[in-house]
Structures are given as structure tokens and as C-alpha cells.
Amino acid sequence: MNQIFKGRYSILLGFLIYFIVFSFIIRTILFVSAAQKAEFQFLEVMRFYLVGFLFDLGTGLILTTLYSIYLLVIPHRFYVKKWNRVLTLSIFFLFLVITLFSFFAELTFWQEFESRFNFIAVDYLIYTYEVIHNINESYPLPLLVGGILLIALGLTYLFYKLKIFSSSFKSHNRFKNRLLYATLTVVPALLFLFIVKNNWAEQGNNRYTNELSKAGIYSFFAAFKNNELNYHDFYSLIANKDAFALVRKELTESNSSFKNDRFSILRNLKGTDSAYKPNVITITVESLSADFLAHYGNTQNITPRLDSFANHSVFFSNMYATGTRTVRGMEALTLGIPPTPGSSIVRRMDNEHLYTVGHVFEEKGYVNTFFYGGDGYFDNMNHFFGNNGYNIVDRGRKLLNETYDGTRTLISDDAVTFENAWGICDGDIFNVVIKDADEKYKKGQLFNNFIMTTSNHRPFTFPNNKIDIPSGSREGAVKYTDFAIGQFIDQIKKKPWFKNTVIIIVADHCASSAGKNEIDISKYQIPCMILNLKNTENRNISKMTSQIDLFPTLWSLLGWNYTSEFYGKNVLDQKYESRVFLGTYQKLVYMKGDSLVILSPHRKIDTYLYNKSKNEQKPFALPKKIVNQGIANYQTAFDLFRDGKLRYK
Template structure:
């Protein structure tokens, strides 16, 4: 993540100076002091100001060769067939503890190397015959093998909608860093009364899981339906910048106006390039927002974002063309800058005060504000002409943080999601659901027949099986019901049962059938990207 964010110095520097200025100052003072102490110490030990004795060329050459050899062996880390890599020194089920065994400079260099050399899942998790991969991923869509007839695009299938009337509009609201741990109706803190209210009005998913821990991973899942991989999200990859499948491409071909609305700068995380190359016809970002009332490090506030969204949706409705609008919030992002006087902090117990420091309580206020702005927008939208014929999805991109001792901290992939105007009465869906299930479900609710390569299930089908997949750094988790298989680099699969109530993993004997399904899905993304199997047409 450190290496990826170096590509966006403006946003990162604003975040650091506005939210972590004291920390930066203290670190700089410490480093300057440490440098002075080290210089003084070295001067006393080796006398840096003393004249240097000349040595022979032969001796200097031998010394240089010896030093380079030592450096090479140190970098390689072993005399074995394979050089050292991070997985060789992992010893704990806690990823944070494992990372502490690595040299910091090595970790940054390794991340930089991987940044330019996208990871291939087969090199991490093992190989499987391509035909078996294709058979298993087709099987798990629930469509039946007869639905797949295009061998050049192995996952492409015809999907028929449950809604048969005039095709509806679509608005997706992607909420920044909002995990279930902050939503009381999902067992979390009472920070989101508006989302709790929406969960009682629409089709609410009680066990919805994100595919990753970054916004681009959430965008990848919700907009393309692509499965997570150990490489970067397709939003950033070279071969997916044009002609890659997205629901925007699909809807554009069906006569829809397709739009992205963001309060910040849309070039961040390569969003603008990916969207313009894959079906979005209109980009609205910070420079387009009319008279923003509060501007933070990441752009206009969520209230300003939604005020502009209301203007845009009204114009789209008045154009008498169907539309798809994708709205991405940002107020709930470090350094958590929000307008004053709107949010009243919740009352904390003594135990909670000891658990949540001042920084975390700032996050809580930002979540409260984001929830307030969302609720205000939805209440307003219900009185607008565009509400009647529009399906709305409110969903998080990922949780705020994914930490813990587990190989994959599943509880930190649990996120809120609710569909409004679905045509269904209030529904509390207890099935395990993945973010990649949302696009095909929405298209079905909208009345859009389509040929698509998505692997997600249409949740309108009662027989849709509950499963989710999660990419956590280089670990891949596949959950079916309460059973979980976790794949680690260069290790055998591990099997667990996940207690949905206690949110804990208990190790169990290996389920080979589930392990094969997990491996097929872990390998699929790399295969589909490499072989151009996830193209729009």
C-alpha cells in the first residue's frame, strides 16, 4: 500500500500534514537527533577527519568483490535452490507478527518489485488444470454448465432478469471504509442510524463480505464483478484499461447514460482512466461540484457530493434516457475532516473509552457524518421524480481496517449493503453474500438481459448458495456457509469453521472439495486477466 500511494503525492501529503503533523514533526526531530548522535559516535570511533591511507588496487578489488559477494548472499538469504522470500520466515497465524520478522528496507524493496511485476496466483497457491478451473468456477455460479457456450470467454453466459418491465435506472452509492463493526443493525457500534433505518426499508444483506481491503478492490467487485487476486485490482492494471467488462459498458450498450460522481480528484487510484476506457461517459469530480461548503484533504464533503448528485440525477431524469450513476463518498477517510456542529459523538462506556483512542473516536465522528449525509440525500431523493424508476444500492467498499491474528480476519471483511426500490418488500437476507454477487443481482432487478463473464450469483434466486471470497494481502479466503478454506503462498490449504456470532475461526480437518473450489477461484482472476477472458465483447 505504501508503494501504491507514492503515485499520489498530493493527496498523501495533504492527509499527512492535516491529520498527522505532530507525528511527522516528532519523527523528523528524532531522525535529525539520531543522525547527529551517530555522526559524533563514528567520528570518535574511526576518526572521519583523519587522513585516509592509500591501499593497493589489488587489495581494493578483492575487498570490493568480497563485499559484493556478502551483499549478494545476504540479499539471497540462502544457499538453497530458491532465494529467500517473505513466506519462508512466516511462523505465526497473525500476519502482523509475521511482517515484524522482515527487514523494513527489504519489505519496501520487495513491494516495489511486486508493484511492477503483477503476482500470478498459480505461483503462490499452486497449479490446477485450466479445464478443471473453468468447470469449478462455472459450477459455483449456480447457472448450470449448459449456460456457458462461448469457449473463447469461458465464464460468459446469458442471464435473464427477474423483472420483465421497462428497464430501470441504477444508482450505486459506494461508502468509504464502512465496516459492519460500525453499524448497530449488524452487531456494531451505534454510529449509523440512517443505514440502520435503510436496512429496515429495503433488501438488507446481513452477511455481506468485501473482496478486499482497498477502495479499488471494492470498485472492481461492484462495477466489474471480477474476483479478487493477489495482484493489484483491475482498476490499475494495464490490460484492463479498455474493453474490460463493466456494468457501465453493458448499460451503455443498452442506451444508458453512465456517470461517475466523486467529491475528490477522479484521477486518484487511476479511477478516471479505467472508467473512461470502460463504459463511463460522464465524470463529475471536485472541479465540477457547484459551490462546495466544506472542502477537506480528499475533496468536497459528502453533503456537497450528494447535493451535486441530486443535481446530476435530476438532469439525467429530465433527459428522458435511462441512466446509471456511480457515487463514491470520501468524508470517512483519514484525516477525518468534517464540518463542525453537525455530529454529536455517541456516549462511550468506560470500557469503550479505554478501547478507542482519540484518533479512533475521530473516525467514529466521520462515520456519523457520512451516515448523516447519506440519510439526508436518500430522504431528499425519495421526493424527486428520479426515485420512482431507479434501483439504489448502498454498499461499503471495505472495512476501515483489517487486522487480527487470523490468516484472513473475516470479521473485518463484513460490510453493510442494502438495495432500495428493488420491487421487493422489506427483506433481511441472512445468506453469506459476496460483493461480486451485487452486479448480476442489480441487473436482474433492473430488467436487463445480458451476456456477461461475471461469476457472481443472482441473489433473486432462492437457491443461490451462500459463499464469499476475500483477498487479504497474499492470503485468499473462500467461505461457503460457515466453512472457510484459506490459501497461503507455498503452503497447503487450511480449513476452518467461522462462528458468525462470535466472529472466530476454529481450525478443522481439510475439506479437499472446498479447497479445490477455493483454488479454482483464486486462480481464475489471473487466468482471465492474462488470457483476456473478461472482455466486454
């Protein structure tokens, strides 16, 4: 060992020690943070430190693989040259900066998601413009970058004082010794890279323990590699005919009739053939958790208008989002489909010309428009909406070679009073919607508007002097969004088109998805309400419902006949049985009543009984029928999209 520290590989070994020590420190900080929200057994702590050490060691070896090979092949006469010293020191310093930045990023990512890097981090890397601006507005970026550079300089100086650099450059290791050192570092690195799976860290029921067992950088590249998951390759299956039979039976309603194709969910829904066709404005609120509202026990008084609207609406008080990202909410609200594994369909290839909620409105004579206060390029939103029956109005940039079936209108500067990294404030986007509605009303056009808000997103900034909480906090952002929605409805009440306009307020997902359990059901509950629905009494729908059930229920209340390729159902139908679909990009959840089924890669199935009042999930052997029902929904949803059977015809 002493010869290694005094040999050519001393810098590599020193970097490994630095990486493992700092990884240990980061893991400990995250552990202290998690310990405030969950209890840990002694063996759990020992496990995540031991497993974490192995992941850190493997990651460190992978990071140094190319350098190890370089040390093996470069002859001594070149290794001692000045140019090599400069190159080695430069690369060493660069790797310090990169790994230190990743450690800092892990801390901030954990603060937001209470997770090591995952598929969300991969998504965010693609959209560097929005993310860098978001970081800059949320944190003192110059100080952070300066701090990272200072720490990197300090570590470099420490290596210099310990004579690690001089020991390396003055050494004269024989090739056979270098070959031994290279074998001891490169071979384990390659074995780790190609054999060890990131989910090997997920061995217990405590989600925090599983996350703490991982290494952030390795988790990031594992998520990048697993961008999309083929359901058939990774999840439990049942016979295809049985899967469709189960789903068709579950989707059967008192007024439904299926087409002849038994490997399809295409069906006709018979209404009263009503002529009632109101304009529809759907306000999809960023990160609006149910527990922000007083209706769910919040005492901060940050949603006074929403709580008031809930009392005068068709209020879905027990609704659940399908995922933890905005694109999952959009997927649920436009396609009415369970969250299939991998990225949301909004972000996938071949997602054009699908049968969407917008097409049902289009067949009734409506003009569909997607409104977004940011750049709709983010998360592929413009491509999805623009090629699935919607026009687009966003605050974006004109892109070369962009093509949409619908039109795209950019929000002009004179329509903006406040803007941050994620887009214009909610008040501004609502003013844009009002102006657009006025124009459509003058033309005699029915409109279906899908609005995506942005103010309740980090950095949580909004116009001054609107509410009694200053910018910069989640509570303030929620209250500002509540204020903006209230002001919007107050304004449109004066419009001639208001009496024939229905307003829907629904969240895309919750503010946080992390909790004690691997899938914390309480972190998916969202508020949803339908306002100004003619000839419909105010009511509280307390049945457990999903985001995907919203529009089928609305169309039933409107009395419409329509064709459906949606997994959503009318929750007021006499045959409706409560079930919801939840998920991350890998975990797929089916819950019926208190029966909870979680499907995971490697064909893993976990079943629980869910106690909502205690937010407890106890392992329980559920009947095979319920497990197969969960499998059937996700299996058929994956197949229908993959096979192009959800296309608009």
C-alpha cells in the same frame, strides 16, 4: 574489531549499529502495540526478535553496499581530502534522515494497517500529492520533520563525540584489508538481496508474529518488486478443463444457459423480461465496516440513518468485501470478479473495454457516470471507469493527453463548501449528483450512477455544525457520512425522478483488515442495502454473500434478461450456495459455509473451519473438492483477464 572501529570502515559499522538498535526499538514499540490485541508465546517472541535481527542486519548491509564499495576503491590521498569529508558527512546525515523517516512511517503505517510496509505502501508512494497532504492534515508535519532532523543532528553529534568520523578519516587501511572488509559486508548484502525472501518471516499462524519478524524497508522493496503476481507461477493449479468445469457448475442458476465455449463463463440469464427500468444510484461508502452499525451490535449511535434504512430495504446483512482497498471494492462492484493476485484490475495495464456492470445498464439504455469527490487520477480510477462504459465527474486536474471513451467533467469551485486532501465532503458530492440527475431527467435519460465517498478517510475531517462529534476521529467521520447520506435521500425524495430510482448503499471495504488471524474474516464484513425498489418487500438476506453478488441479485429482482461474464450470482436463486472471495494482494481466500481455503504463493494451501460466533479459524483438512473449487475460481479469473476474454464485445 577494534581496528575496524578505528579504521576507514568505522562510519559504516557505526551506521549498522545505529540501524539495528533503532530497528530493535521500533520492533519493540510495535510488539507492545500488538500485545494489546493478541497473545504471544515466549518462543514466538524469541523468534520474531531473532528473525527480525537477521532481516535488520541484511537490510542494513544492503543500505551500506555502495558506500562499502566506495571505501574500497577510493585511494587514501583522496579519502583524506576535505571534499570527501563533506561528501561523507552529507551522505551519512541524509541516510540518517531517510531511515528515521522510514521508522516514523512504520509506526504510522502500523497504526493504520497493523502491518509492516506492504503493497499498500508502494501504492501510496506513487500518489505523493494526496499522501503528503493527508499526512499534513493528520499529523503535525513540521514538528515531525523538525524532530527527525534534530534526532539526526543528535546522532551525528554522538558519532563526532565518539570520534568515529575522525577515526575513519585519519586511518590508512591497506587495500587488502579494505578488500576483506568489503567482502564481509558486500557479499552477505548481495546474498541477502537475491536469495532471502520477505515471506521467509511468515512461518507461523500468528500474523502479528510474522509481521514483527520483518524489516520495514526490506518489506517495502519486496512489495514493490512483487507488484503483480502471475497466478500460474506462484499458486496451486488444477487442469484447466477441470477448473472451468467446476466454476461453470458453481455459476449455474435455474435461469442460466452457458455459451458453447467450455473455457468461458459467458452465459445468458433469463428473467421475466420486465420493463421495469429504474434509475440506479450506488453509494459506495469509504471504509464502512459492518460493526459501525447498530445492526451488528454497535452501541455508539453513529449510523442512525443507515440503521433506519436497513429496516426499510433489501438488506444484505451477511455480505463480505473482496479486499482491503477501495480499488478492490470497485473491481468487485463493476467486474464481479474474485480478487486475483497482485494489484486490483482497476490499476492494471490493459484493463480497458472490459465487460462491466455498466455495460449491462448501457444495453438497457442507461447513461453510466462515476462520481468522485477527489482526483480520479488516484489509483487509476478515471482511466478504468472512463474506458469501461462510464462518464466521469471528479474534483481533479486536467491532464495532458488524457483519453477516455466516456466524458470527463471537473467539479467547479462554486460546488464546494468543504475539502481536504482526499476531496470534497460527502454532502458536496451528493449535491453534484442531484444536479446531474436533474439534468438527465429533463433529457429523459435513465442513469446509473456510481458514487465513491471520501469523508470516512483519514484525516476524518468534515464540515462543522453537522453532527455532535468534532472533526478528526473515525467515529465522527462515520457519523458525518451517515448524516450526509440521510440528507441526500431526504432531498431526492422531493424530486420527480425519485419514484423511479433505486438507491444502493454498500461499503468498498472495512475500516481495518488487521486481526489475530492471517486473514481475519470478520474484518471483511460490510453492510449493503437496496432502497426504494418497487414491488419488493423489505427483507433481510442473511445468507453469506459477496460484493460480487450485488448486481446479479438486483437484476433478478428487476426481472431483467442479460448476458453475464461475472462471477457474481443471484443470491435469491434456489440453487444459490453461500460462498465468498476475500484477499490481500497475495493471499486468496475462498470460503464456502464454514470451510475456509487460503491460497498463497509458493503453491501453499491452508484450510480451516471458521467459527463466526467466536471469530476462530481452526486448521482442518477439508475435502479436496472444496479446495479445488477455490483454486478453480481464482485460476480461471486470472486466465480470463490475462487472455482478454473479459472484453466487452
